[in-house]
Amino acid sequence: KAGVTQTPRYLIKTRGQQVTLSCSPISGHRSVSWYQQTPGQGLQFLFEYFSETQRNKGNFPGRFSGRQFSNSRSEMNVSTLELGDSALYLCASSRDQQEEKLFFGSGTQLSVL
């Protein structure tokens, strides 16, 4: 059974640009959540999607958005990039909404120059 797949693995962008990250959950998993990981802030919850609907959102500005498709794949978008957006962005999938066991991908390392 394939794990959670995140693409791309690495991204380098400049301030002001926008970026789209992709996440393919484990087959059969319907919930996808996104996290930002930085050395200073640890793992912070961005949002959760289930059945193509955002079910929960963390304390991030509106520049951070996402969506989920009918096949449960999810994308995350960050507009008007800032230097502080440099981080590892992790996606996790679970079978159902607010399922306790999360399966994480290896993440997308975003560097904003």
Add this chain to the structure above:
Amino acid sequence: QQQVKQSPQSLIVQKGGIPIINCAYENTAFDYFPWYQQFPGKGPALLIAIRPDVSEKKEGRFTISFNKSAKQFSLHIMDSQPGDSATYFCAALGSSASKIIFGSGTRLSIRP
């Protein structure tokens, strides 16, 4: 009230020693406390988890101790090995809390 405080930030232990990582929470609505292990270049992976109705849970060399009255829980690694060197995150989740809250992480290094 939504925070989970984790300590220490980093820890170095000799092989065979017992590293202990501690976490504390305030929100009594939390009812599920997992620990995740993360190796460099990988995402976190669920290691072991506990619910407040038990005081201890063991899975192999990993043990969670839970103190409900103190709102604290800790991870112990018995007979630690260099392969246990990783970053460990505690977390808390509750049905009414609606989102998982992670601790700040502990970078553990096991010296050969």
